[in-house]
Amino acid sequence: MPISTSDPADLKARLARQASAEGFAEMRICPPDRIGHVPAALEDFVGQGFHGQMNWMAERMGWRGDPKALWPEVRSIIVLAEPYTSEEVPEVSITRTDRGTVSVYARGKDYHDLVKKRLKRLARWLIAEAGGEVKVFVDTAPVAEKPLGEAAGLGWQGKHTNLVSRDLGNWFFIGSVFTTLDLAPDDPEVDHCGSCRACLDACPTDAFVAPYRMDARRCISYLTIEHRGEIAPDLRAKMGNRIYGCDACLAACPWNKFAVEAREMRYAARDDLAAPKLAELAELDDAAFRARFAGSPIKRIGRDRFLRNVLYAIGNSGRPELREVAARCLGDADPVVSDAACWALDRLSRAI
The missing domain is CATH 3.40.109 (NADH Oxidase)
Known part of the structure; x- marks a missing residue:
């Protein structure tokens, strides 16, 4: 009782x-x-x-x-x-172009x-x-x-x-x-952003049409997770090596100086997700993808969408040595993956 x-x-x-x-x-x-x-x-x-x-x-x-x-x-x-x-700087892996960045x-x-x-x-x-x-x-x-x-x-x-x-x-x-209980409510919070626009300026794809208004169709988190099919070429080039989600606007917020450390150790980065090698990720078939990302939210988007993101990152890497990796994906059964491989090859050819 x-x-x-x-x-x-x-x-x-x-x-x-x-x-x-x-x-x-x-x-x-x-x-x-x-x-x-x-x-x-x-x-x-x-x-x-x-x-x-x-x-x-x-x-x-x-x-x-x-x-x-x-x-x-x-x-x-x-x-x-x-x-x-x-504990890590959230987007430090952005500069490691042979690696992928996971939110x-x-x-x-x-x-x-x-x-x-x-x-x-x-x-x-x-x-x-x-x-x-x-x-x-x-x-x-x-x-x-x-x-x-x-x-x-x-x-x-x-x-x-x-x-x-x-x-x-x-x-x-x-x-x-x-x-269904009547519990004593708390007062609403008020806005403390002031004149700051650090988060807006940090967005790689200019997804904010105005402060407090975002066009998800340009947001890298949306593009890498929710969007099915090919991504517009102009947006692909702005994604860098982000292969699942984006932390750019979150990382830019000055209020993070008050952030507290996560108490749940299971949120800590897995060794294979802190800065995974793009070349290894591009080799994953469906079974290997499911095995590698068991228990991870990444598993939800499926192998094909994930590999599309990886190939865009390879195309943005500026590393000609990854051309062979992209070439092996040209005949992929998924046409979106094959298109991403073709785009990556073209980008890397220009980097030579």
Whole structure:
């Protein structure tokens, strides 16, 4: 039976302590009706075509824009931050053109699994303590996590559209627990970006059409992970050796001076993902790809899309010795991979 409590502040304090014990660095709470601006913003984003091939954004706008549409019974939303800060300079591998650069969050264990397990344990604790019903979400559900994080006071959406915290910087995952309990809400966070535009200026592909507005079709994270098929040649040339995701705008944020070290060791970079050799990655068939990236978020995009990214990086490497590697991919069964190999060969021929 749940332990009854007549002191909501005490329950919230104990909940915060339990969240910390589970590994979360920060916890904030908001009611579900604080993101009334999201539906119009989503409609504009999709209407402009900025979502690219992410059709799920258009199909689920109603749920994403209103937590009560997703779950009518929700009365409070607990938003949590789990840091994945790296000890390494995030984009140091950009200069090692024979290697690939993988976004920091994807260099270790798949965060979806780790964060969701923590959320479920915290949710079970809350039920045992106070009753009610719960649902947990991390990234894959139609939940506006960043606006909810701002509404709960966890941070604010910076000019790069990611959540920024005065205490954590912007290197953290966001998870949420929806509950039917009435929990004391926190105050929303306000914007602290000021006149800074470091994140906007750092973008290699000029994906920001304005501060706080991004065209995902030009974002390297979108291009390397979500986009299917060939990538426009002018954008390929700007991707450098980024083969999965991009940390340029995140790494540029001055608030990262307050970033805290990740407590979960499984987020630490695997040896084969810190700066993997492009020549080795280009040799992977489907079975080898699945084996190498088991337990990694990279596995989700599949071998063909990943190899496309690797070949673009080879084409941008300026290393003629990689021409033979690219040539072996010309006859690949996937036409997009074959096209990427042809493009890489042409680029490398010009580098001689």
